[in-house]
Amino acid sequence: MEDMIDDIGEDNFKSAQVYDSLKDDSEKSLYPGCTRCTRLSAILKLFNIKARNGWTDRSFSELLELLHEMLPEGNMLSTRHYEAKKILCPMGMEYxxxxxxxxxxxxxxxxxxxxxxxxxxxxxxxxVKDDDVDEDNMKKGPPAKVKSEGLLRxxxxxxxxxxxxxxxxxxxxxxxxxxxxxxxxxxxxxxxxxxxxxxxxxxxxxxxxxxxxxxxxxxxxxxxxxxxxxxxxxxxxxxxxxxxxxxxxxxxVKGHYACPICEENTSYHQLKHGRKTCYIGHRKFLRRNHPYRRLKKAFHGYQEDKISPPPLxxxxxxxRVCQVNVTFGKILKKPIMKNIWKxxxxxxxxxxxxxxxxxxxxDVMHVEKNVCDSIIGTLLNIKGKTKDDVNSRKDLVEMGLRLELQPQAYGKRTYLPPACHTLSKVEKKSFCACLYEMKVP
Known part of the structure; x- marks a missing residue:
């Protein structure tokens, strides 16, 4: 620690006072009779632990208060995160x-x-205070050698x-x-x-x-x-x-051409009842002899003969973007742009x-979470989360798919025939128990 202070040198600091303060903290014992830690070294070690474990500033302050009480009287340990941070700021931790x-x-x-x-x-x-507001302002490194073996490790x-x-x-x-x-x-x-x-x-x-x-x-x-x-x-x-x-x-990434790979060739379908845009035709990204390409009933009723577009x-x-000009800010009125590149x-x-x-x-985590939420919400028929509702069934009928799942009206009530994924109450409890008892890293 002392060698580091000497290497930095007094001339590299903005003022001699900052240098003297840092030098003094590096020589001052943490408490009377302590030979192992100085005030500076103790704070530095604690900040390293805080950074490695992601502690909040509040929890760090509580730890400093507890350590201050446990150490002998007359100890020099700071009791607040802000005070401790001020000690280290001359070492380049400022922002x-x-x-x-x-x-x-x-x-x-x-x-x-x-x-x-x-x-x-x-x-x-x-x-500014409300009574001082001006009227004009009211307008709103990889390892040295990596053996790939054809795999992306x-x-x-x-x-x-x-x-x-x-x-x-x-x-x-x-x-x-x-x-x-x-x-x-x-x-x-x-x-x-x-x-x-x-x-x-x-x-x-x-x-x-x-x-x-x-x-x-x-x-x-x-x-x-x-x-x-x-x-x-x-x-x-x-x-x-x-x-x-x-x-x-x-x-x-919204609207009919939301796929940045396909652009204007994005395969989309506007749902009449669900009022959403669904994107179909993903089978064109499979290899030409993939068995899924020949399936009709399991998908949208057609075989897939198209091939994937070459990526840009x-x-x-x-x-596509070099000539696109835009003015940042939310207040100024911006022209409506029809270009899919913004x-x-x-x-x-x-x-x-x-x-x-x-x-x-x-980010794979977001994809996994959204897919998992949709599957569980549909299997357990959670209101507001399931993808199998009345409008979904009507859209299937509109597209000529799975006609056996057509919703049936009985007076003011609507009955949805069970699908292959529909679970009984006992099966739902069993499924929840399985999730509850699951052990993961």
């Missing part, structure tokens, strides 16, 4: 706060740093990884360079107001940092090799659910992004 327009128009940085209200929608930068087995090594051999030659995955799940700074298309406003600082990590890199100490090296990083892909997929990729390559995707994604500012084949990946 920068950036103001943002509540309507997601701009970030108050660079040319907008000195503004007091948004240059696009006019909303004040600061929170690691991201290094993917064609995209190998393509990066081919196009950028200097980057791929050093296994210490990073290939990052970006997850945006839960990124919603204004609560009920979803970011949607305006997420690019909040990603601007990240894109700038990623650009720096790619173009110049940063000096990093390699503890294993005991030397310094220039670390570079590349954004390998994003990982998110399907709605975030649309916000990040700039493709409209990286150049074709960029051609914007030029901010990720294309990265020099390598246009060359990546697979830019966005679907």
């Amino acid at each position: 920068q706060k950036i103001h943002v327009c509540p309507n997601d128009c701009i970030l108050y940085r660079k040319e907008f740093e000195t503004l007091t209200k948004c240059s696009r929608c006019g909303v004040s930068r600061f929170k 690691h991201a290094a087995d993917s064609p995209q990884w190998k393509k990066i090594d081919t196009h950028y051999p200097q980057f791929g030659s050093d296994p210490r360079n990073l290939r990052l995955g970006l997850a945006t799940d839960g990124m919603n700074p204004y609560g009920p107001n979803q970011l949607g298309n305006d997420i690019g406003v909040y990603l601007t600082p990240l894109i700038e940092d990623l650009g720096l990590l790619w173009d110049e890199g940063v000096k990093v100490f390699d503890a294993y090799g005991n030397d310094n090296f220039n670390l570079r990083a590349l954004l390998f892909c994003t990982i998110n659910d399907f709605s975030a997929y649309g916000n990040l990729s700039s493709y409209s 390559n990286e150049e074709e995707v960029y051609e 914007k030029n994604s901010i990720f294309f500012q990265l020099p390598y992004w246009a060359k990546l084949d697979v830019k966005h990946c679907i």
Whole structure:
């Protein structure tokens, strides 16, 4: 700890007072007579445990209070998370706060740093009391050697990884360079107001940092090799659910052409009674001799002879978005766009992004959860969750499918003939008991 403080040096701190404070904490015993821990080393170890186990700030404060009471009198341990964090801030754990327009128009940085209200929608930068509101503002690294054996066990087995090594051999030659995955799940700074298309406003600082990590890199100490090296990083892909997929990729994942692979060739059917869009024709992605292609009754009454469309390559995707201009923010009236590509994604500012084949990946957890919820809701006939309701049966009749399941009216009551998946009350209890007793990791 002392060697680290000496290596940092007094000149590297903004003021001598910060250096003296850090130096003093590194020499001060945790409590009188303690020879094992200093105030700084104890706080640093506790913060490491907090980070590894994902403790909340509140639980960490409660732990500090308990430890403070258990240690001998006169101990120097902080009792609050905020106080402990202030001790470590001079060591580089500080963060920068950036103001943002509540309507997601701009970030108050660079040319907008000195503004007091948004240059696009006019909303004040600061929170004000109701009686002070201006009327104008009331307008709203893989392992060194990976044996693939034809299987995808690691991201290094993917064609995209190998393509990066081919196009950028200097980057791929050093296994210490990073290939990052970006997850945006839960990124919603204004609560009920979803970011949607305006997420690019909040990603601007990240894109700038990623650009720096790619173009110049940063000096990093390699503890294993005991030397310094220039670390570079590349954004390998994003990982998110399907709605975030649309916000990040700039493709409209709603409506009749919701499939980013098929685009205008998406096979859809508008349900008359359920008033939803269903997507059929998935069998065209199977191999030509797959037995499911010949089945009729189990699907929508037809054999499938179509073949899957070729996916867009990286150049074709960029051609579709490079000319799309969009103004961020929720207040300004935006023209109704018929283009299924909504914007030029901010990720294309990265020099390598246009060359990546697979830019966005679907989070498997979300897919598994949604499918599981639908299956269980249908099997147990949970109201509001089941996919087998009166409108679903009427739509089957409309499409000429499973006519034996047609709903039957008896006065004011409607009877739904049992389907092959319909469970009795005893079977439902047995099914729930099976789920209750299931043991999983």
